[in-house]
Amino acid sequence: MLSQAKLVELDEAAPLARAGQALTHAYFPTDCLISLLTHRVQPRCFEVGQLGYEGVLGAGSALGVSACAFDAVVIGAGRAWQIDLQRLRALCQASRTLSLLMTRFLYFELSQMGALAACAHFHSLEQRLARFLLMSLDRLRVPDLRMTHEALSLILGVRRASVTLAAGEFQQRGWIQYSRGHMLVLNRAGLLSTVCACYGQDLSTYEQVMQDVDWVKPPRTRR
Template identity: 35%
Template sequence: MAQVSNLRIKPVGHHVINSNTIAALKTRLDETPDNRPIAPKALAGLHGHNPKHNGLLAALPAADYDRLLPHLEFVEMPFGTTICAAGEKMQYAYFLSSSIVSLLYETADGASSETAVIGYEGLVGVDIVMGGGASLNRAFVKSAGYGFRIKASVLKEEFARGGALQQLLLRFTQALFSQMAHTVACNRHHTIVQQLCRWLLLSLDRLPTNKISMTQDLIANMLGVRRESVTEAARKLQDEGLIHYSRGQITVVDRAGLEEQICECYTSLKKEYDGLLAANER
């Protein structure tokens, strides 16, 4: 296990989220976004987290990993934090270890929809190495946790070297684009129940528990549908004994049953991401 004593500890940046999302967040009963300034973390505050909890970093050869390690900064990522707004030039990329980040596309009238979700398997900030540097989506922390950030300039230099890191990031970018394409197709052609099942399973795949803390308002905001539609879909799943919903927390009671409800979008994506992780381990 690599040493983490040479990691620099910095707070993650904080931005104001859009008005629709703020309104949804205010309805949470069991959890509210942490809007306080994020204090620098002491090394003793790593809570057992290690950069190799991220799938991409874990897959790097030792020499590449050791070269990257001094540039990684351990950050806490509170729920509700926007780490980058759409159109904003990213100063950092984030290798997630236990947090989940939602990529949101927003329209001019304030409506939004989730285009992809990223967890321990990936990186927030592929825009940096793809040439532009400006984020195409708002990157929003939808499940609190931790991660390791790296300056955009350092990541670009490492990517330009070629080799393992470049190949890993290209494979992950392909998987991310595939997730976005499946999301567009699913939101256009499949039922709200199927969309909700896909959303729940994609979140569960990146969590160590079967519980998801999220209000129906926020789910509706991410799926780009009316809250009433989410309420009806959640009620159907609860009546069938697949989930239990109470006070902003969804507990998946029967995952196998939930998977039977799912459309082909989730199964195709899972196969692709499982292949990515398996390739990373080789």
């Protein structure tokens, strides 16, 4: 698959997909961060999915779905493997293992989207901000996040002033240091003490769904 892909640089805020429109390429991030957002033609939107090196943008399209269900925007600049969707579809058709991996990741995406939607409705802004920071740390694997309060307000679906207050509280507790669009995480344990159970649920679901190797074994044939 890598022989048919190319490594590309993705800039921060670059749009990769629009809701309802067909994708032309799939992206496998290596050190960038992609956010899936509800359709931004609405007055407000919020993040319903996030993926980094553990996932792929375009799993559904690779399996035959023509349109992307959400807006996809780069929120952490970096690199990704880009592959033409027609080529990826052909590879999925030729490889049962690859096709099953795509299906499994789609299941995880649906689980994450459901959890994020419930989280936005039931949990506090502090819990949601802690969850977003921890999810981003896991995927970028660096403690320094380039993120403005304006971008965070878009992702969390709240007013910018609310994000400023929540981030200021985290900074007073010594958990983060914020300046000029950078959030440096100083105390991961502090974030873990505040985050809702949804964060741990995501990790558990991913491990259960994606890292179980038994399901990729070909079925036995009767003689």
